[in-house]
Amino acid sequence: MRILIAVLGLAISLPVMADVYQWTDETGHVQMSDHPPAGVNAKVLKGSALGSSVSAESSQEAADVSKREDSALSALKSKEAAEDKAKKDAADTSGKEADACAQLKKQQAGLSAGGRIVSYGADGERHFDTPDEIQQQQETVTQQMQDNHCN
Secondary structure (H helix, E strand, C coil), X not given: CHHHHHHHHHHHHCCXXXXXXXXXXXXXXXXXXXXXXXXXXXXXXXXXXXXXXCCHXXXXXXXXXXXXXXXXXXXXXXXXXXXHHHHHHHHHHHHHHHHHHHHHHHHHHHHHCXXXXXXXXXXXXXXXXXXXXXXXXXXXXXXXXXXXXXX
């Protein structure tokens, strides 16, 4: 929708292009008209917007300014896109870290509950962990929490 509005705005604002004639009268004043004066050597400003005195040189300057503005706008958009990506990446990373901390806290709570801990071997056989094995698992989880900066 914004693009349509922008295109319509540009179409409406485009000036009517015509030749404009410029000359200096007897009193020294600069005159302009869309019709050449009789008996006067008038300078033709080709393709100027009606009612303006845009010369070919100033048209080129305007085109150069437009190119610089487009370049600056492009650089700004690139910078904003990079900043948005960095923010998104930071949010994704912090979300993953929070999930990992929550899982570690859950493991720590289960190990600290004092009940029996059951493990299953590769063959599917059930094994009850000894107090020493539980202590070792608690130390491992505590170390992982410190490494992940979990509070």
